[in-house]
Amino acid sequence: MNPTDQLASAPLMPFYVAAAIAAAGLLLVLRPGRAAMRRAGAVIGLAGFGMLMAQGLKLAGPSDGSVSTPFYMAFAAIGVIGAVRVITHPRPVFAAIYFVLTVLAAGGIFLMLQAEFLAFALIIVYAGAILITYMFVLMLAHQSPEDEIGRIGAEDYDRIPREPLVATLLGFFLMASLGSVIERAPELAMENAAIAQSRATADRAAALQKLPNTMLQQAKAKEPTATGLARDAGGLASATDGAMVQVRVNAEGDAVRTVQVNPADAVDNVQMVGLDLVAKYPASLELAGVILLMAMFGAVVLARRQIELGDDERRKAAGMGSMVLDVPETERGGA
Amino acid sequence: MMLPSLMLALNDAAAGHGSLADAVIPKAVAAPELRWAGWILLLPAISAVLCTLLAVLRTKSKLPALVTVLSLGTCFAMVLKLYLSRGPDAGPVVVHLWDWMNFSWGGGPWKSFQADISLYIDSLTMLWMLFVTGLGTLIAVYASEYMEGERGAGYCRFFFGVSIFLLAMSALVMADNLLLLYLGWEGVGLASYLLIGFYYQKPAAVAAGKKAFIMNRIGDLGLAIGIWLIWVNYGSIEFNTLFQAFGDAARGVGGWDRSLIPFCLMLGAFGKSAQLPLFTWLPDAMEGPTPVSALIHAATMVTAGVYLIARMQPLFTLHPDAMATVAWVGALTALLSATIGMAQYDIKRVFAYSTVSQLGYMFMGLGVGTAFGAAYHVFTHAFFKALLFLTAGAVMHGFAGQLDLRRLSGLRKVPGFAIVSWTMLVGCLWLSAFPYTAGFFSKDLILVQAMSQPRFQVLGWIGLITAAMTAYYTFRVWFRVCAGPVSYVPGEDAHAHDDHGDHGHDDHGHGAKAHDAHAGEFHPHAPRFAINGVLLLICLGAILAGIPGIQALRGQHNWVQEMVYHSSAVRASGVDHVTTPVAFGLDPHGVVSVFGISAAIGGILIALWLHLLDRRMADRIRTALLSNGLTRWLPTSMENKWYFDEIYHALFRLPMWITSHLLHFFDRHFIDGLLVNGIGRVPVMVGRLFQPLYNGALQGYATSMAGGLILVLAWVAWRWLGAGGVS
C-alpha cells in the first residue's frame, strides 16, 4: 500500500477535504477583492464548515437521540461566522463587536455543555469587560479616517490582510492536525463513559456530604417532618451507597429517619464548580488573584506618563551631585 | 733541568692520591648544625629585595652598592667560616634548609620524588663557593665606582642583578639535587640576561642579551632532559642518592637512554660555558657592563658547566665516550676561539674569546680525566681573567669607552694608569701561562694529562698550539695598549666625560668616526681608590693562586688538590692521575713543561716583535695575506669569527625564518582563513539563508511559530493518536 492509497483510505480524508473547502472559502473572504467574490467565499467557507461539522457528527457515531444537536450546530455556525468577521472586517470596532457575537455563541455552547456558571461568566467578563476595554482602546487610540465626502473608511493596514495565502495554508494544516484529536474524542468518550458516569456520581455524592443545607432541603422534600440532620459521634450520620446518599434526619418526635437522596438532583453544576474551585484548586485560585494584582500594577506602571529624565536629573534622583560642576545653581535642574 | 725531577715528584703525589680516588664516595651525613649556611642563600636575596626597595625610594646614593657589598662580603665570610670549620678533607654533608618538593604516590622506587632546598656541601662546593663569593664581593666593590655614572634606578638595577646572580649561583653550586641546581642554572641565566641587556636602550645590548638567553635555552633544554632521564633511570635526583646509584649502575648495563644522559648534561654545560656549538653568545655578552663581564662571563657563571660535569663526574666515568666527547669539544673550542681572538681589535672581545678558549681547556681537562687540573684551572682563571676584564673596564672607564687596541698606546705612562697597566701585565702573564705563574701550573696539569694518554695526545698538541696563540694574542693586547709611545683616541662617550657619565660602550672601537678633534681636549679619567684597590687585591689573589701549583710541583699536598680529591669528582672516576708514565719515550711532565714554556715564550716574543718593536709589520703581514688569493681566507675568516654567526644564520635562522613564514602563510590562510573564519562563516551563511525570516514583522515570527507548532502537532497526531488509521 503506497502512502497515497493509505491517505485516500484514511477515515479522516473527508474531514481533510472539508477543511480544505473551508480554507478555500476563507481565503476568498480574506482576499481584498470584489464583494461578489467575497460573498461566494463566505458561502463556500460556510459550506466547508458545515461539512466539517457533518464529518464530526459522522465520527461521533449514531445519534444518541439527543435533541440538542441542532442547537450545537447553530451556535457553532454563529461562533465561526463571528470569528471570521473578526478577522475580516475592515473596521476594528466592528471586528470587536463580532467578537462579542462569538463570545455569545460560545456562551450558548457552554450552557449546553452544563457549564452554566461559565457561560454567564464568559459573557459578563468577555463581552462585558474585556471587549469593552478593547473598544475603548480602539476608540482612544485611533479614529478611523474619513474620505472627502465624509464616509468613514478604514486604514490600509486594516483593509489589506497580510499574506492571506500562507496564513490560510497554515490554518488548513492546523485544522487537519486537530482533526485527529476530534476523531479520537468520541471513541474515547464511549470507552470511558461508564467510569466517568460512576465517578461523576461519586463526586456528587461526596460533594453533597459537604453541603448540609442542601442535604436537609432535599430530605425535607422527601420527608416533610424532618427537623434537622441527625448527628452521631463522628458528625453527620449520612452515608453513601454509591449512587444514592442515605441521609439520616431527625423527624418528629425523637425518631431518626433515613431518607434516600439522589445527589444528581441535589447538587447542581454551579455548586460543583464552586466546590472544585475552593476545595480542589485553592492555590490556583490564589495564583489567579496574584496574576490579576500584577496585571493591575503593570497597567498602572504602563499608564503613568513617561517622563524623560536627563542624566543630571537621574543623578540627582539617585542622590548624587551634578556632573556639570561649573553650572550655576540656578541653571541646574530643569527639563 | 730541574723541572723533570719536580714533575716526577708530582707524579708520585698523584699516584698516592690514586688509591684514595678509588675509594667509594662516602655517603653524605645530615648536618643540621650547619643550617646557618642557609644565610649564604638568604643574604643575596635580601640584598636584591633591598635594592628593589631603594629603587622604589628613588635613591641617588651609593647605598645599593653598600648593601650588596655588605651582604656578599658576609656571604664570603660565612663560606670562609664554613670552610675553616670543615677542613679541606672533610666528607660531604647535606644541610636540609626547607622542604620544597616531596611527592610520593605509593611505595617503592620511582614512586616518589624529592627535591628540597638543601645544601650538599663537599670540598668541590667549597672550592667554587670560595671564589664565587670572594670575587663577587671584590667585583661589587669595583662596580660601585665603575657604575657610578648610573646612580639612581640603573644603579639599583645593576646591583639587584648582581645579587640575584649571586643567589642563583650559590643555589647552583650548593644544591643537593639536580632540580635546585637547575633552578640556580636558570637563575644565573636570567641574571646574565638582565645584566647583558643592562643598557637596554642600546640595540646591540638587547640583541646580545637575547642571543645569550636563547643559546642558553638550547643548552638548558638538554640539561632538563638529562635531569628527567636521570630520574627515570636512577629514581632520584639527589646527589647523595645518585652517587650511590652510580656505583651500583657501574656494575649494570644501561639502555640507550642511560647512555644519552651525559650527552644531555653536556649540552647544558656547553651552552652555559660557551663551548663549540653554542659559544657565539659569550663574545656578544661583552655588551654588558664590564664588571658583569668580569664576574659572570669570565670568572663564575661560565664555569657552571665545568662545575656540572665535575659534579657529575661519577656519571661521566661510566661513559668513556662522553668523556672523550667533552675532551674533544673542549680542545676544538680552545683552538678555534684562540684563532678568532688573535684577529680581534676590541680588547674585551679578545678577552672574551680567550675566556671561551680557557673554558675549552677546562673541558679538555675534565675529558681527559684530570678533574683536579680542570678545577685548578677554573680557580686560577677566575682570578686572572677577572683581573684582565677589570683592567679593560678601567681602560674603558678612563678613555670614554675606547677599547680598540689600535687606538690606545703606552697607557702605562699615562698618569693614573700605572696600576692598571701593571696589573694587566700580571693578568697577561698568567693567561699566557708564563712559567711559574698560576696559569702555567693549571694549564700544565691538563696538557700533561692529555699528552700522557695515547688517545688524547692529539688534544695535547692542540692545547700546545692554543697555548702559543694565547700567549701571542694576550701580549698583542698588552704591548699595543700599555707599552709603546703614549697616544690615544677617546671613545664615543667623550661628551659624557665631564659628568662621569661614561659607561660601557665597547663595541664601537671599529667605528669610523674620528675623534681627533676631541683629542686635544680629552683628559683620561684615571681610576680611583675602589678600582685600583680591587685590581691590586685580585692581582694578589692571582699571584697567591699559584701557591698550590708550586706545592704540587714539589709533591706536597696542596690545597686545591685536597679539595678536589675529597669531592665526588675524583673519588668515583679514579683516573685523576697519569696512567701511562711515558710520553714520546720520556717522562711526560718534563717534556710537556718544556713544550709549554716554549710555546708561551714564543708567543710572547712574536707579539713583542709584531706589536711593540715593529708595529707596522703586523699590518704588512695582514696586507700580504689578504692580497694573496690563496691565503686571503685566513685573516678574513679569523676576523669574522670563522663565520659562525653567518653559518648559524644560514643553518638555523634562515630555515626557521622560511618555515615560520610558510607556517604563518599556512596559519593565516588555512587555519585562520579556511578553518577558523571558514567555520565562523558557516553560521553567517546559514544566517543569511534564514535572514528573510527575521524581518522584524511580528506575524513573520508568528508564522514560523505556528508552522513549528503544526509540525509538532501533526507528528504527535500521526505517531500517538494514529491519525488516518495507519498506526
Place this chain on the structure above:
Amino acid sequence: MMHLLADAAPAMAPTQGVTIALVLSAALFTVGLIGFLVRRNMILMFLCTELMLQAAGIAFIAFGRMRMDTSGQVFVIFILTVAAAEAALALGLVVLLYRRRETLSAEAWQELHEQ
C-alpha cells in the same frame, strides 16, 4: 432552567454535541491563528489571541463534559483571569506603542532597534 438546553444531568455525555463543540473549538482556534497572521492592527491581533483563548476554553469545557468532570471549567476560569490580565497589559502596551508612532500597524515596529 438548569436543564433548559442541556441534556438531563448527569446523563451520559452527548457525544454529538461534544464533537460539534470540539469542531467549533478547532475552527475558532484556526480562525484565530489565521487572524493573528493576516491582521495588521495590533489591537485586532490581540483580539485574535483572545479568539484562540476562547477556542481553548471551549475545548476545556467539552472535554470536561465528556469526562463528567468540572475541573475543565475551573481551568476556564483561569483562562478568563489570564485573558483579563493580558488585555489590561497588552492594551496598555499597545497604547504606549501607539503614542510613539501614531499608528496601530504592527509593521511600524519592524525595525528591531530603537530609533
